[in-house]
Amino acid sequence: MTTSRTTIVIATRNRCDGLLRTLQHLDDGAPGSPVVVVDNGSADGTAQRVSARFPRVRVLRLHRNLGASARNLGVRAARTPYVAFSDDDSWWAPGALARVEAAFDAHPRLGLVTGRTLVGEQERPDPINHLLADSPLGRDPDLPGPSVLGFLCCAAVVRREAHLGVGGIHPLLFFLGEERLLAWDLAAAGWSCCYLDTAVAHHHPAPRRGGAHARRVLELRNDLLTAWLRKPVRDGVAATAALARRALGDRAARTALGEAVRRLPAAARGRSALPHRVLRHVELVEGAA
16 A cells, blocks of 8 residues: 555544545545544534444544634644645545645645535536636746645645744634635745645535524624735724624624624734735636636
């Protein structure tokens, strides 16, 4: 068996049945890849059941839920140069990680590769595939695919050195939008991110937690926090004012604004404005969206 140079990291919480299915798919499709499961404070016996059924999988058991940033612990635990992310309801197709490894090997400043996502039993292309393939940043001749400033975490592979060098996934956002901020931070540090359509990830989405209202609150809150973390102060002020106006007649916006305001001191402490070259690219991407 060829040993992979890519560790697969999965952060999970209370979805053991789906996780076990994912691990079986990874066992079949990426048998040489080390796997690290970061158990985000599960109460359904995840750690014990995974260890019993998949003894080769390393389980990091946390006592509280760290959200998306729990993946950082898996990256630190990895001993390979590359780290692929899966969710507890997604897995990589056979051969996908070998293609990504080849891309990293050929492009030393490539920090992240995002692949093509196929959804459900029908393997429907996720709408993000089209957005990434037609990125307004265009195709850099020195990269194996279009330059991007966003990705789906369940279809992304990072260069471990790059991920750790920028501090990984920011804990302030907790969940939703963390991919965009990580892509910005990689670009600010001089790393490239690209889309590679030959690297396929399968995603069979588990039922969403919290419903549409809760998800919208997180999206609005994290959009505002991201602006304060990385954009010019004028953009943070403008984003705050826009959300405040929206909050007058929108319950989700009111909740998001309140949650964001409580986190603004932490955002100020973690603030690091993007370089002008990256800001220009961010504006291109947001303008196209």
